[in-house]
Amino acid sequence: MIRPSGLIAPFPKTPRAGMPMIRRCCATMGRVLLIGLVVGGAMALLCDPAFAAPQEADPDYRTLPFISSRVAIWIIAELHLMFAAFVLAVPMFALIIEYIGYKTGDKRFDQLAYDFTKLLSVSFSFTATLGALLTFGLIVLYPALTKYLVKIFSWTFLPYVLLFFFEAVFLYAYYYGWGKFSPRVHLFLGLMLNIVGTAIMFIANAWLTFMNTPSGIDELGNLTSIWDAINNYIWMPINIHRLIANMAFGGAIGAAYGAYKFLGARTLEEKAHYDWMGYIGNFIAICALLPLPFAGYWLGVEIYAYDQSLGITLMGGTFSWLFIIQAVLIGNLFLAANYYLWLSMGRIAGAERYRKFIKYLLAVITLCFIVWATPHSLVATVEEARAMGGSHHPILNVLGVMSAKNTAVNLLILTTYVSFLLYRRANKDATVSWAKTGNLVQFGIFAVVVIFVVFLGVYGYFVDAQTRIGLSQPQVFSVLFAMVAVTVIDIFLFRGAKKRGDIAWGKIPARAQYALFFLAITFAWLMGLMGYVRAGMRQHWHVYGVVRDTSVDAFTPTLGFAGLVVSITVIIFFLFIAVVFFLSGLSSQKNWVASPKRTRRWFRRAKPADELDAGTLSSDAS
Amino acid sequence: MNLLVLLVIVAALAALQLVATRWVTVNRLAWMAVWWVAIYLGLAYGINPPLPSSIIVLFMAIVTLALAVYLSADSDELASAVQTVTAFIVEKRFRVALLTVLAVLPLLVALKVYTNLSNPPQPPSSSRTIHPPPPASIIFDGTAIDLATANNPYRELEHTDPAAFAQHVENGRRVYFENCFYCHGDNMQGAGMFAHGYDPIPANFNDPTTIAMLQESYLFWRIAKGAPGLPSESTPWSSAMPAWENFLTEEEIWDVIIFLYEFTGYEPRAQGMPH
Ligand code: HEM
Numbered sequence: 001m002i003r004p005s006g007l008i009a010p011f012p013k014t015p016r017a018g019m020p021m022i023r024r025c026c027a028t029m030g031r032v033l034l035i036g037l038v039v040g041g042a043m044a045l046l047c048d049p050a051f052a053a054p055q056e057a058d059p060d061y062r063t064l065p066f067i068s069s070r071v072a073i074w075i076i077a078e079l080h081l082m083f084a085a086f087v088l089a090v091p092m093f094a095l096i097i098e099y100i101g102y103k104t105g106d107k108r109f110d111q112l113a114y115d116f117t118k119l120l121s122v123s124f125s126f127t128a129t130l131g132a133l134l135t136f137g138l139i140v141l142y143p144a145l146t147k148y149l150v151k152i153f154s155w156t157f158l159p160y161v162l163l164f165f166f167e168a169v170f171l172y173a174y175y176y177g178w179g180k181f182s183p184r185v186h187l188f189l190g191l192m193l194n195i196v197g198t199a200i201m202f203i204a205n206a207w208l209t210f211m212n213t214p215s216g217i218d219e220l221g222n223l224t225s226i227w228d229a230i231n232n233y234i235w236m237p238i239n240i241h242r243l244i245a246n247m248a249f250g251g252a253i254g255a256a257y258g259a260y261k262f263l264g265a266r267t268l269e270e271k272a273h274y275d276w277m278g279y280i281g282n283f284i285a286i287c288a289l290l291p292l293p294f295a296g297y298w299l300g301v302e303i304y305a306y307d308q309s310l311g312i313t314l315m316g317g318t319f320s321w322l323f324i325i326q327a328v329l330i331g332n333l334f335l336a337a338n339y340y341l342w343l344s345m346g347r348i349a350g351a352e353r354y355r356k357f358i359k360y361l362l363a364v365i366t367l368c369f370i371v372w373a374t375p376h377s378l379v380a381t382v383e384e385a386r387a388m389g390g391s392h393h394p395i396l397n398v399l400g401v402m403s404a405k406n407t408a409v410n411l412l413i414l415t416t417y418v419s420f421l422l423y424r425r426a427n428k429d430a431t432v433s434w435a436k437t438g439n440l441v442q443f444g445i446f447a448v449v450v451i452f453v454v455f456l457g458v459y460g461y462f463v464d465a466q467t468r469i470g471l472s473q474p475q476v477f478s479v480l481f482a483m484v485a486v487t488v489i490d491i492f493l494f495r496g497a498k499k500r501g502d503i504a505w506g507k508i509p510a511r512a513q514y515a516l517f518f519l520a521i522t523f524a525w526l527m528g529l530m531g532y533v534r535a536g537m538r539q540h541w542h543v544y545g546v547v548r549d550t551s552v553d554a555f556t557p558t559l560g561f562a563g564l565v566v567s568i569t570v571i572i573f574f575l576f577i578a579v580v581f582f583l584s585g586l587s588s589q590k591n592w593v594a595s596p597k598r599t600r601r602w603f604r605r606a607k608p609a610d611e612l613d614a615g616t617l618s619s620d621a622s
Numbered sequence: 623m624n625l626l627v628l629l630v631i632v633a634a635l636a637a638l639q640l641v642a643t644r645w646v647t648v649n650r651l652a653w654m655a656v657w658w659v660a661i662y663l664g665l666a667y668g669i670n671p672p673l674p675s676s677i678i679v680l681f682m683a684i685v686t687l688a689l690a691v692y693l694s695a696d697s698d699e700l701a702s703a704v705q706t707v708t709a710f711i712v713e714k715r716f717r718v719a720l721l722t723v724l725a726v727l728p729l730l731v732a733l734k735v736y737t738n739l740s741n742p743p744q745p746p747s748s749s750r751t752i753h754p755p756p757p758a759s760i761i762f763d764g765t766a767i768d769l770a771t772a773n774n775p776y777r778e779l780e781h782t783d784p785a786a787f788a789q790h791v792e793n794g795r796r797v798y799f800e801n802c803f804y805c806h807g808d809n810m811q812g813a814g815m816f817a818h819g820y821d822p823i824p825a826n827f828n829d830p831t832t833i834a835m836l837q838e839s840y841l842f843w844r845i846a847k848g849a850p851g852l853p854s855e856s857t858p859w860s861s862a863m864p865a866w867e868n869f870l871t872e873e874e875i876w877d878v879i880i881f882l883y884e885f886t887g888y889e890p891r892a893q894g895m896p897h
Contacts, residue, residue: 307758307770308755308756308769308770308837308839308840309755309756309757309758309769309770310755312753312754312755312756312840313755316751316752316753316754316755317751317753317754317755318751318754320751328680328684331684332687335687335688335691339691339694339695342695342696343695343697346697355696358692358695358696359692362688362691362692362695365688366684366685366688369684369688370681370684370685373680373684374677375677376831377750377751377752377753378674378676378677379674379676380674380676381674381675384672384674384675385674385821385822385823387671387672388671388672388674392752392826392829392831393671393673393674393677394671395669396673396677397829397830397831400831401830401831401835461830509697511694545758
């Protein structure tokens with residue numbers, strides 16, 4: 001058996017900060033390359049006909065002591081996914097922020113992008129290690145399944161490993177090369193990093209979506225078209241859903257980092273900087289959150305289209321209870337995101353004018369949350385069911401169906417957008433001559449779109465399922481239209497606006513920071529939960545309808561057990577993240593100096609405010 | 623809806639608002655408590671038929687969260703609320719009120735326990751899955767039917783040969799009134815003469831969440847295999863739906879399906895959508 005620890009051992013220590021950049025890159029890249037080679041080699045071995053030839057002694061499954069194979073793979077895969085999501089997401093917005101800094105010439109943006117990027121290198125190593133662990137886990141514990149998947153996807157593993165190598169090159173060049181290249185070259189590196197990262201995810205998504213909705217194979221499971229196998233029903237929907245969700249997740253974790261640093265900040269400058277970082281992270285998370293429901297629906301529709309049973313298992317069967325939890329979590333996401341925005345308004349002079357609207361926004365959010373979380377099948381006692389005249393409640397029924405939920409989520413999105421708008425204009429007074437008209441037009445657009453969305457929602461009750469599903473599109477587009485149109489008007493409306501005061505970064509209550517933690521944790525939980533749903537809906541199949549799960553774990557675990565595993569995974573993930581935060585913060589600590597009083601401290605804290613040069617936002621600008 | 627109850631609640635809220643603007647100042651904490659109680663009463667007593675308690679708990683949890691957000695979204699209001707509570711606990715003039723609250727809280731809990739225990743015993747509420755996933759294929763009369771692709775063979779007649787289609791509808795009507803209406807009722811509301819003896823009660827086909835959102839092959843499976851064919855999450859033993867494969871032919875089942883849709887005016891869910 002291959003022992004990963006033995007192979008990685010030749011690189012004993014994490015390179016110290018004092019190492020020259022080039023050596024640091026080489027060491028880390030060497031390690032990455034090694035992991036890549038091991039994975040690639042193992043795959044090649046499996047492809048080898050001699051190895052793949054059936055031998056009587058070859059078991060289909062192997063077991064682990066103490067923990068079932070399934071739970072082991074489940075946890076490792078989920079952790080790998082979470083870290084991968086983070087590592088793919090951060091470069092996306094780091095690049096955008098860096099670009100803003102480049103265009104506006106505002107150094108703070110550059111610093112912020114760098115602050116986010118600092119979280120990457122440790123996470124990247126974790127991702128790679130977990131990925132290797134997952135591969136080994138699959139090869140050792142699920143040899144037959146792995147062999148089948150490798151047979152189907154044989155050559156796609158090569159570009160995967162290659163891209164992985166390029167990912168490492170670009171990532172470390174982007175990170176260690178900060179400020180060392182001309183801005184354009186550096187931006188280009190960031191762009192390549194993103195392209196390569198997205199490509200990696202698309203390839204891995206092909207393997208995993210194939211397991212749910214296999215295509216491109218014949219009756220016996222033999223490959224007929226590799227492209228069909230890759231481009232199976234849910235490949236694109238998952239690609240898109242993940243791309244956006246990763247962004248939201250990455251933003252939320254970045255915001256949590258800001259919050260963590262904010263709470264520990266000693267100086268006003270630090271507080272201001274990390275408040276801003278938290279705000280930007282949250283901004284990214286919400287921007288990505290808004291289109292997510294649409295991507296989710298597309299995914300759901302494709303699952304249904306592939307196979308009715310799969311669709312019903314997902315949305316109507318046992319797993320529908322997990323969608324209630326999903327709905328509650330998503331409702332919480334919207335609530336917390338808005339809460340953070342409202343608290344943020346406390347740091348802006350002039351925002352008091354808009355306080356009175358919070359009530360109404362909250363009322364709308366709460367109502368939509370309730371509709372969004374209303375289950376379709378109810379948990380009711382016999383007495384209650386008799387009283388309702390069936391398993392469905394005549395009034396709740398109205399709320400439990402697609403039309404109502406689509407409407408609710410569209411309104412949730414619009415409300416969150418309004419919170420943003422209020423935040424944006426909090427300290428501004430429009431001075432353009434057409435200010436009144438502009439406001440009226442904006443209001444008119446909102447009113448018309450809200451009426452339209454609600455009308456379509458109600459109309460949906462009077463048409464057949466096919467037409468109803470079609471109605472969600474005009475709903476989405478009208479909401480998108482409203483957001484774009486109002487934003488455009490707003491930009492012109494507040495050109496040269498009179499400012500009531502500046503944004504006092506750092507002036508925000510601590511509970512807003514806890515809201516950011518809450519967002520990050522909720523996102524991670526949601527991810528774990530939905531990842532389980534995606535894998536679990538195959539039930540006793542490894543590859544749905546093709547490779548049957550004949551292991552001892554071929555049963556669907558109870559909802560409680562699944563919830564427990566997901567929760568434990570989330571806790572482990574945040575333990576890892578705590579390590580990432582700690583390590584990422586290390587580089588900005590002052591160098592260790594022997595001091596008689598503090599011999600027991602590992603390092604010294606940053607100096608108090610008066611000793612810092614004024615204007616330095618973070619002492620780390622290597 | 624229990625309009626009377628809802629009206630009383632709204633009127634009480636309006637009256638309080640009036641009192642608050644005219645005579646006394648009611649702080650945000652008190653308002654929140656009032657709203658919480660009002661919403662609870664509205665959900666528990668304002669809706670007819672009553673909501674299952676699981677739903678009330680879910681909704682109230684959301685409302686509680688929202689109210690907490692409202693209180694703490696404004697730092698001044700939060701500070702004043704905290705001050706009020708602190709004052710209530712430490713200031714002498716509230717001593718009697720404080721003691722009353724301390725005495726009443728356990729009494730309320732006791733009351734809740736008492737009412738819970740004095741209700742007649744009930745089986746625990748269960749999370750029965752009403753529309754479980756169908757199997758990939760079923761054996762009907764010795765031949766396998768693939769449920770993912772099976773279509774009602776007579777559906778296309780609707781456009782190609784309306785007269786023949788009408789015959790199938792008629793045949794479906796006959797099948798329905800010979801076999802199904804005892805349970806599902808003469809207007810398909812699930813309230814046939816036998817219906818009251820069953821738990822779960824027979825499906826109401828006018829309900830937009832039954833046949834209106836299902837494919838015809840799904841109905842075929844449910845009708846052919848009945849309760850015994852249900853997977854375990856739907857607790858097959860608790861449904862009275864017979865397995866009609868023993869009594870009806872394949873054509874009769876497709877016909878009665880057509881009739882169900884004709885009678886209710888719904889369209890079956892289409893199979894597979896463009897990829
Ligand atoms: C507001 C709406 C939604 C939000 C915020 C949301 C969020 C998320 C997140 C964060 C993930 C994890 C992504 C990842 O692992 O990379 C996820 C995955 C998933 N979502 Fe959604 N989602 C939403 C709507 C939906 C809907 C309507 C469906 C419908 C069926 C859906 C189905 C799924 C599935 C099956 C996965 C698992 C995919 C995987 O393997 O990663 N989502 N969602």
